[in-house]
Amino acid sequence: MAAAAATLPRAPIYGIGTYAVDSSSADFEIGWDELDRDTEWAHALLVEAGLVKGDLVLFSTPNHEGPWVAPLVRALRRIGAPYATSETYGWDSRRFAMYLRRLPVRAVIGLGGETVTALTDSEQTLSTLLAGVDLVWARPDAVSRLRAQQIDATTYVPLGPALGLGLPGERGARVNGEEWTVSEIRGRIHVTNARARATRFDEADTGVSGEVAQRGTDYVVVPR
């Protein structure tokens, strides 16, 4: 079936993403060129973080986060690192824990507050489950709670249309400075696209509160 599907005309764009800003929803198109560039950037960051061929990565992300997760999955495929999937909801924490108990997971991406809450109350503590995991990318609502349990975690955060992903030992999440200009306006993170994308963003409110600093060619965002 894959061979038949591969002969079909290609979709005009990768997809249409959505993100929440306060109580409203913002939409954006994602083109193929920017998906390729986002993958390049994600690949460089994951390699710098230390992921290598054969490492197992556990996602805790829903399907609708594709615009932010797809560059990571594509980068992992290029590295040769297999991945496993689980939901972000508290009720699916059993699956998340099952992977950690049974498989040699090297990294986790997208660990969120609901899962932390569910597993904090479980028989096996999070610190036990994550003991063998070298790299934990957690959502802002989970990072400080993990650190309170002596679990070293860095940040994974969708920032409006942009992806924020931290490096181990670094506070906050990096944003690709070649692709985005990031600013803080009245305590909220705003983004402007620096290169052409299918949708143009001009100081678009990401709905995320935080601070911004420049580091090298990238930005570092620390969500509040």
Added chain:
Amino acid sequence: MTSTDYSPGETTAALLERRFLEPELETASRAELEALQEARILELVPYAWENSAFYRELWSNAGVRPSDIRSLHDFTTRIPTFEKADTQAFRDRTGDPFGGLLCMRLAELSSCTATSGTTGDPELIAESWDVAPPLPMVTARDLWELGLRPGDRVMMSAGSFRNFWDEYFSLMGLVPIFVDSWIGQGATVLRAIEKYRPVYMQLHLQAILEFERLEADHDLRSIFASMKGVAFAGQPMGQVLARKVREEWGLEVFKYTSAGDTGTAWEHREHDGYTLWEDTVFPECLEPGSTTPVRDGDVGELVATDLDNLAGPLIRYRSGDLVRLTREPAPSGRSHARMWVVGRKGEETLVTGRAIVVSEVWTAIEELPELSDGMFQIIRHSPKMDRLRLRVGYAPERTSDLAALEGRLRVHLEDRLQVPCDPELVTVDDLLTRTSSVAKFPRVVKA
């Protein structure tokens, strides 16, 4: 038969008009299908013997070696069947997380997913793929049949536990709309459908019930008018809800189900059985508890063999699904087997010596207007019970006197089922909060 079925001179327009994505494969003769299956199985058996500790042990214990298997007949008469408990026991005994099924090194996998885990801890599923994960990929002919064509917009499915769907949609030329469609997002989903006019979405029971509550403020028939079809799985849809979705909302529902844990099997436009793509799965329908095949169309247990999975193939796996299976060609001209799901092995609940099955409870419950959503769970506290305990979801907006409803329900159930019944009424929302999966709503739960 070729793998792509495309003639070099065929125009894109002609291709897009075709009903079948792969006409030659989809309408292959029975002899062609069996030749293909035999060729794959004769490769699969020595491969699994060489690479899977579980199969080597299982087959050795049965006195079978790969060299004994030289035909489909040898395969179905000599290779032993197994069930989930066997791989779980292997895992418990050896510590192998894949229960001995894994046929390659973990580091060589593309991805790893897990079963829904409705009846216990999720079971690992090893995946090895080139362009898109296997579970979405095996639906290519089915979504083509549903009417999806390159350029169409589709709503992204809610659950990621069986892998991400974006690569597959991209491969099919489709444009996914990434909107959170989990419980509580009904209004957001409707807004996205109104704005982007997608042609396809995956429905789950919770979403249908949510749309039902939003009906008063939304013209659902108009909002859903762009849809070519919707997919639905995880549990049977009650007749009342099905009528509402189809007749009032104007949605054509394509149900699908598990193909014995090797992939999925979908309804097609005639809605006459689930199609098992026999170039990806070798299905058998056997008497439960034996290896005797049942006659075409009779009820038996679906026993499945993966033909397209080198990572961790299931080989003569007893799925526990009770089905009717036919190899008669479909009215569409497709030649692959079709099945109709009757229930799960062991799903019957014994009450005062009478075997009660889910479908008869369902029919009885949805006959009461306040309970027409058909939401209920049988609470089983032992294999044999003196009374049938039920948790039933009612619609508060259609219920004025709860105590009276409970009394009427008890009498109605006892009249229909002929066993003593103890129904407990809870709101539909309350019942849904007890779900442990986006994919399945368990109808039988432990006390």
